[in-house]
Amino acid sequence: MQSANVLLKKIIRNSVLPFAAQHGMKKDLFPLSRTLSLSLCLKQDNSASPSEKLDLDAWKKVMKSGLQEEVSETVSEQKELSTLAAAREILEMWRLAGRSVPENITEEQLKTFMECPSKSAKKKYLKYLHLKELYKKNDKRKMDEKRERRLETQKQASETDETKRSSFMCLWANTMDKAYSWRVAQSMIFGQPLIFDMSYEKDMSVREVANTVRQIVLSEGCNRRSVDPFHIHFCNLKDDSLYHKEFIKHYREAWGRLLITVTDQCYTDIFPKDKLIYLTADSPKVMKTFDHDKIYIVGSMVDKSIKTGVSLARAKRLGLETAALPLEKYLLWNSGAKNLTLDQMMHILLTLKDTGDWKKALEFVPKRKYCGFVSRPVHELKKTLNLINTLKLEKRQEEARRQFAKNYSKKLTQK
Numbered sequence: 001m002q003s004a005n006v007l008l009k010k011i012i013r014n015s016v017l018p019f020a021a022q023h024g025m026k027k028d029l030f031p032l033s034r035t036l037s038l039s040l041c042l043k044q045d046n047s048a049s050p051s052e053k054l055d056l057d058a059w060k061k062v063m064k065s066g067l068q069e070e071v072s073e074t075v076s077e078q079k080e081l082s083t084l085a086a087a088r089e090i091l092e093m094w095r096l097a098g099r100s101v102p103e104n105i106t107e108e109q110l111k112t113f114m115e116c117p118s119k120s121a122k123k124k125y126l127k128y129l130h131l132k133e134l135y136k137k138n139d140k141r142k143m144d145e146k147r148e149r150r151l152e153t154q155k156q157a158s159e160t161d162e163t164k165r166s167s168f169m170c171l172w173a174n175t176m177d178k179a180y181s182w183r184v185a186q187s188m189i190f191g192q193p194l195i196f197d198m199s200y201e202k203d204m205s206v207r208e209v210a211n212t213v214r215q216i217v218l219s220e221g222c223n224r225r226s227v228d229p230f231h232i233h234f235c236n237l238k239d240d241s242l243y244h245k246e247f248i249k250h251y252r253e254a255w256g257r258l259l260i261t262v263t264d265q266c267y268t269d270i271f272p273k274d275k276l277i278y279l280t281a282d283s284p285k286v287m288k289t290f291d292h293d294k295i296y297i298v299g300s301m302v303d304k305s306i307k308t309g310v311s312l313a314r315a316k317r318l319g320l321e322t323a324a325l326p327l328e329k330y331l332l333w334n335s336g337a338k339n340l341t342l343d344q345m346m347h348i349l350l351t352l353k354d355t356g357d358w359k360k361a362l363e364f365v366p367k368r369k370y371c372g373f374v375s376r377p378v379h380e381l382k383k384t385l386n387l388i389n390t391l392k393l394e395k396r397q398e399e400a401r402r403q404f405a406k407n408y409s410k411k412l413t414q415k
Contacts, residue, residue: 194230213246219346278315283322
């Protein structure tokens with residue numbers, strides 16, 4: 001056994017290793033030789049019959065054939081790599097010499113180039129690849145230029161449209177602003193006065209005052225855009241009051257340029273009492289028509305708790321005539337107070353001033369506050385509404401009875 005191992009080692013050392021070292025495969029054969037020796041030892045140990053002998057000549061032939069195949073494969077791969085590298089060097093030399101050579105070439109194209117039978121065929125093939133590459137680059141450049149031109153034209157068109165639209169809108173806004181200002185300026189000389197009473201600051205909280213000023217700002221804008229605006233007066237407005245501070249918050253620098261009359265005097269000191277009419281929802285007198293010779297007063301108050309009678313009491317103290325809008329005459333009113341916001345009052349008064357049509361004016365009342373316009377006598381509509389409410393109440397009572405009977409039967413069954 002030992003002599004066989006020694007003989008195998010001599011064969012590998014003397015014949016195989018010099019051949020592998022010559023072809024650069026010596027490192028790969030050291031583990032192979034060790035594996036062969038170990039396998040031989042294991043085979044000898046596991047063999048049951050000691051009479052079997054190792055055929056060293058057959059084993060040597062197998063080893064030589066396997067090594068020759070592996071070496072031939074590695075040599076062929078090295079030759080192929082070396083030929084590809086040599087072909088790339090040739091292409092680089094031809095490119096430097098100014099010949100038509102493609103910049104990028106794949107391994108398949110390089111193999112096809114190497115398989116060309118003659119030098120002229122190689123030149124024609126390289127020229128074909130070069131022209132194909134040029135066509136691709138040219139097509140890509142044209143597509144990029146076309147895309148850039150399209151994006152540029154779209155951008156220019158959008159910019160011109162925006163500039164045209166913005167310039168037109170600016171021109172339109174400036175023109176309309178001048179027209180509105182001219183109308184309001186005329187109303188300050190020839191228009192009908194409309195008074196906002198600013199004496200309710202003590203009756204409201206800070207939040208309610210802010211809400212009131214917000215509604216007055218909306219009313220002023222609505223009046224400014226109307227065909228025949230009122231000449232608005234802010235009476236009893238004192239400096240450094242909550243009203244004044246909220247107005248400055250809203251208007252800022254434009255507060256001093258508003259085409260309205262602001263004064264801390266009472267309206268009774270400016271206008272004759274016989275021309276003043278205080279509009280309040282608590283008034284027993286109903287307004288029938290809009291009088292262009294009268295001066296209407298609107299109380300600048302918004303209260304969440306609906307303090308009834310505050311504006312009516314103030315008008316009586318000053319000895320002024322009062323009036324309420326004819327809401328029940330034209331609208332089938334639901335349950336609730338008949339108080340409207342200040343901007344709604346402004347819309348109604350402007351519509352009455354322009355048209356004198358109550359139905360058109362009362363369209364600015366929120367739809368949630370009434371069922372519809374009155375088309376029949378009021379007492380008949382009230383009867384119909386009461387009947388509807390009674391039927392609803394009876395239906396609710398019947399449902400309550402059924403539910404009670406159902407629950408009572410469930411309790412009895414549980415017991």
